[in-house]
Amino acid sequence: MRYLPKSPADRQTMLRDIGAKSIDDLFAPIPPEYRLGRDLDVPRQMAESEIVDWFRQRSGENGSEFTSFLGAGAYCHYRPVIIDSLISRGEFLTAYTPYQAEVSQGTLQAIFEFQTMISELTGMEAANASMYDGSTATTEAVLMAMRLTGRRRVVVARSVHPEYREVLSTYAYPQSIPIREIAFDQHGRINPSELESAITPETACLLIQSPNFFGTIEDVAAIAEITRRRGVLLVVSIAEAVSLGIVEPPRQADVVALEAQSLGVPLGFGGPYCGVIATREQYVRQMPGRLVGQTIDRNGKRGFVLTLATREQHIRREKATSNICTNQALVALMASIFMTVYGKVGLRELAKQNLAKAAYACQQFSKCAKILFAPAPRFNEFVVQTKEDPHVVNSRLLGHKIIGGFPLKKFFPELGNAALWCCTETVTRSAIDTAVGMLAESEADEPATEAEEVAL
Amino acid sequence: MKRMTRKATRHVSQNEGLIFEKSSPGKAAWRLPPLDVPEANPASLLGQAEREDLGNMPEVSEVEIIRHFTRLSTWNYAIDLGMYPLGSCTMKYNPRVNEAVNRLEGVANVHPYQPEKISQGALAIMKTLSECLIEITGMDAITLQPAAGAHGELTGLLLVRAFLESKGRPRQKILIPDSAHGTNPATAATVGYAVENLKSNSAGMVDVAALAAQMNEEVAALMLTNPNTLGIFEKEIHTIADILHSKGGLLYMDGANMNALVAKVRPGDFGVDLMHLNLHKTFSTPHGGGGPGSGPVAVKRALEPFLPRPVIVTKANGTLGFDYDRPQAVGRVRAFYGNFGMFTRALAYIMANGPDGLRQTTEDAVLNANYIRKGLQGAYDLPYPTASMHEVVFSDKLQAKKGVRTMDLAKRLIDYGFHPYTTAFPLIVAGALMIEPTESESKEELDLFIEAMRSIAEEVEEDPTAVREAPHSTRVSRLDEVAAARKPVLRWKKASNS
Amino acid sequence: MSYPAELKYTKEHEWIKPDGDLAAIGITDYAQQALGDIVFVELPKVGSEIMAGKSFGSVESVKAVSDLYAPASGKVTEVNQELATAPEKINHDANRTWMIRVELKNPAELNTLMSVSDYERFIQEEGGH
Structure with missing residues (x-):
């Protein structure tokens, strides 16, 4: 095992110094009836390259190429x-x-x-x-x-x-x-x-x-x-x-x-x-x-x-x-x-970009859907109410590599077809325009529907 | 130093002030891309809510930041520098492949609320780790949600409470051995239970007769660390479980010392009803200077309905998903699903080991502790001669005669190039030296440690003052903790700096 | 270490100095030495009631907290404000550094407490363990 820094000879020497005949002597305090007399049923010992491969595959299944409009307590900002x-x-x-x-x-x-x-x-x-x-x-x-x-x-x-x-x-x-x-x-x-x-x-x-x-x-x-x-x-x-x-x-x-x-x-x-x-x-x-x-x-x-x-x-x-x-x-x-990288001035400028993106997105979304709670000041998140179920909207957006806003029905059923959208500095104008465009299409010609197949 | 130490020598230790002391207006380490939407007018968008000033936040350049934190880092001891013999902390090697896989784009940047359809990889990591941990503990179900060991304890006692409530009433008391970690009683209190102390017997184990006498229908559970904090396996564990079960109570195992058991014996096989694991101990996720940890809680079938929401399920179409529809759940103990970044690391560790590696790891951990025990016997008092598992507890009884206490010995160990062991714990040993080497130490490193400890014991006889005033080789000597507590200075302020 | 004769003592190492229906309460020299450098004292508010044998506050060193037990029952009339910023006064002069003053509910309770000679014998026995 590659993390263990001992040769078989080291182990023998140490056991001898301790005065133990074998490693089993040291586990004598555990009553024999509870000892595990078999290998654990866990994945076999893997090479580092195999481990990396396995996680690469999992990583791929998570679809990382998406533009995300999700916030709701977890925010995507650029990490220096x-x-x-x-x-x-x-x-x-x-x-x-x-x-x-x-x-x-x-x-x-x-x-x-x-x-x-x-x-x-x-x-x-x-x-x-x-x-x-x-x-x-x-x-x-x-x-x-x-x-x-x-x-x-x-x-x-x-x-x-x-x-x-x-x-x-x-x-x-x-x-x-x-x-x-x-x-x-x-x-x-x-x-x-x-x-x-x-x-x-x-x-x-x-x-x-x-x-x-x-x-x-x-x-x-x-x-x-x-x-x-x-x-x-x-x-x-x-x-x-x-x-x-x-x-x-x-x-x-x-x-x-x-x-x-x-x-x-x-x-x-x-x-x-x-x-x-x-x-x-x-x-x-x-x-x-x-x-x-x-x-x-x-x-x-x-x-x-x-x-x-x-x-x-x-x-x-x-x-x-x-x-x-x-x-x-x-x-x-x-x-x-x-905080040290951005500092006194950068934190304000960073926040200002978030403010600008959200303000722009809000304005665009308001052309085709209802922005709830609109008159109150906000930072980088806002609630969009649509005729269509947001899960359905999001399913369609996913096809365009966009993760739409967080559907609120689970937590706030009283808000109906509402979703919480977040625009940090990492969201581009073109992603906003695409999302708004797709929402506009469906809002224009589709009546309110319940999701047939809920994507979440 | 009078004695030569074979391990440590002096190294560069650069002076470095606080980052605020380097700050001056106009320096910057950031640059934002040009804005592709119209500029925002904060005054009109925020009105009264606009912030004018960010106070004393620093203004520095990138190279200064790199040097600042790099210099600070050199003032730390770390596993990467050598043995970290902290008892009950299991300071083992933190494999680097764990870090590498955790930083893969699709692992590091997954939003917790993104659709399950595009979270299958993350869910599979959680599912696979869950299955491994269930197998390792011999339990039936698990929650990965708790963020640390103490948080796992809290979750565990919430489960105990919910389970007993479903049987009629939650009961009033939790039994806790006198050798337990402080988190155990603190957790019991948080979950609304009274704490009743359980005395250890002369062998350092639970006094089974006393337990039988104390057990009654007001006792919800016993919180037991096994091996206990003396490094001793509770041999009568099944009798202990039987006593609890006979009166309707549960056996909770604090898994802090699981590094002594993995692949050799499973708590689920010796009567434990529920337990937490510390991924940052047994499963090699880095301590990071005090966190993050991760404290999954594994349970027997009867407790499964009460696990926090959500739980991972395989859906009819074969994909993985979260099930929130758990009417008997205790609720949730944190937002989202737990410290996912620790799950990837723990799973990578399990994969690197496999069943044979995990067993060898446990055997080496126990071998190392016993080697140290043998090596230090005679030089230090061993208050409980019962066989040791993965850690050994000595006392400062011999050195105290010269006025040298466990903390002094520990501080002197620093001069020899080691991190101190755990001092003054468990509480049932006066002046405890609690030593856990883990499997990560070579024979050579252990020999250096034993040599250092024996040398310190000799120094106590020859020059106790030098030991009492240790360490002598660090950038700062012993710090005035009394002044720090009497007039706390918890932040830098501009005024105090002039 | 010294223990003034005009004080009465508890087994938890508090002293009480009666003055008619009023009394001052502090901790003994033995207690301050056992605790080491005192960094914080938590005391009740003026007007609150304390009960003989029950905790009325706590005293902290860097790594320990000890409850303070009331030698007698009564109503707190005054709290030593100095201790909020200078808890070290207790270390310097435990016998004269009072923590609270109380209006005694039942002065007869004091008869159950130890005299100086009883207390000196008590700490000798306790120290012998």
Whole structure:
């Protein structure tokens, strides 16, 4: 086996030194009746070339030559080449969690820079070293708000990503945390009067997403005015981090839960991604997840350490802020490199291109279909309502190497034949024109139909 | 250093500030293509929501970024540099073909919501890995959704809860041995269970009589790591399972130490009802400086209906797809389907090994641990003489007499060119030195490690202060963790820099 | 290490200094030394009730957290604000660094606590283990 650095003679010598007759002696603690007396039924040992071939075939089956209009929590932005060059360095790739600070300063400083950049980007005072993904970061942010307030009820906007809401419900269920959902209005945004009536003295927090699942930017300042007046915390989830290049961050929020996938992390069929929680300094001790802090060594030299660890499971065990025992260090590093490449000016320009593409697409689509929630400001996503079922539209687009918008019927049946379209900077004008053209054809001459064969 | 170390010497360690300190207006590492649609007017499109300023985000050039992160990287220890003997962390070699296949265009760039018709390759990777892991664990079904080991534990206890609820009520308690990882009690609390501690016996195993006495119909499950955190196989595992089952409870296995078992014995064959795996431990996906991990949960048939949504199914037409119609599912524990990038790597690892390679891997991992145990016996106290599997736990009892504790010994190991072992865990051993070499170490590297550890033990006798003040060869010496925690500085700020 | 005679002590190493119906509460020199450098103290709010034998807060070092147990029941009248920014005061002078002041509910509870000589004997035994 090519990963094992021992010759048969080495093994014999070692066994002899240990005083064992054979390797079986070392497995004696396992009662014989449970031992597996056969080979595992897994693929036979393969050559590297065979492995690469197998995955190439799978890769081919995934059809990578498509232009995609999918967003909905996973965004296709260009990834600068140096991201993979740098994260492939063995010292980053194959290092463990930086518990031993003296031999982990590289990882620690990189995380400190990540925390700084996320704080700047989100307009918050402090950020953690990252969480699993946006959905779990959002859920943990809500649990954090419950600890901060000592209250147990949560109000959630229905315009939060449906899978994020599902994760929250999954965590909430065993602890019997009541969740009250509030609807969106005709602009796809939170209805302030419904929000007012949903909040009770037992409410810990309000959870919103902005830009929300429909791509609409919430009026965070107005919502924060309500939450502050009513004494509940405001948790803002952000799934499209690139939006922060041009959209005002939710500075009025108490906790921000961000999915940083947009910042240089491959789509990778949904993971690994990179969640992160940012908050006010005063709330840091209730924040879950790892934190890196700056300090000095014995000679007064600047250095970095994992800090405030007493919040975590390995010390506080069942009283910990979370059971989380990892961050997404390598993925956070991708995000750090991405943010460094684009920087203060580039992030704005990048976001501006997204804004322009989506604005153009919206305008084109509006000629042949209905753009829902149109008057509200949006970033790079918008909802198109058609007469025809979007699955049918998408089936046709696939033939032209285009992946159409995400059909919303599964999550929002009330919106009818609606799909969520996303235009990042990677989508070309000609792809937009082709998609619009094909939609226009069918919208002009076809009545509303249900999908005969649903492509999803 | 008084002693010569055969492994490490000094190397270039360049000074490097924070990236923000290199920033100045006008430098850039980006260029966007010309816009092929009309320019957007942010003020009119966004109004009040337009952002004016990006604060202190850096402005630097590409070569500076490459040098910055490359210099930082040289300050890290890594498996690529040498042995990483962290107990219970299974720091094994991370094969590069895993990285290569994960970066194939059609693997790296698949959108999670793209139509199943053009996701068959991704689904096949998940399906094949699932089948391999089910076979390796001897279980009946699996979810790949959990993003890490602790997330797998959470998923597992949600499954326990849902299963018991379907039988009447979720019960109140989870039993956890005193040798367990901190994630176990933290997870139990997250899932709304009270934690009851289970004492180990003098051999370092579950006290079966005590378990029988503590077991009752309020106990939902026992969370057991096997081999446990002392590296000891729980010999009476089936009796343990029987005790739980007789009162309607479940046996949850924390698979952190699965590297001791793969291809030799299957948890499903010794009474385990459900367990999580750590793909970043047993199945060679890189730790990446603290993540991402992946924590699939394998279960017996009775628990299958409760697995998180969606599950992979083969459809009538032979294609693969996701089934969301799972009325008894616990819900979902994260968006999308899990850390897919780890699935490709784990599967590539399994393929590179095959059944014979996986068995040899396990045998070598156990051989290495026992070789170290033999090599260090006498120099360090071995609190539990019970046979070791893939890791061995010593204590600092002999060195403590000179005022040198496990953390000091660990820090001194750095000067010898090794990463420290796991210190002060498990909690049932005062001053623990928890050592797991994995299969990835050659005899030569193990000999160097043993030599280093024995040399440190001698240094403790001759010059304990030098050991207490170690490391002496790193760019920074021991850091002031007290100051860091009292006045946390969690980000760079312009003002503090002037 | 010193233990003032005017204080009463608990087995969890808190002291209480009665002053009529009021009392100040802190941790002992023994406790601060066992904990090491204290980095954070979590204390209840003024006006909250504490119960004898129950946790009223916690004290943290870099790698450990210890609950604080109330020597007696009462209502919190004052919290030592200094400790929020200078928890090291406890390390410097545990005997005189009070954490909270309470209005005692039942001053007789104090009779169940240890005197200085009992406490000194207690920590000697405990340290012997």
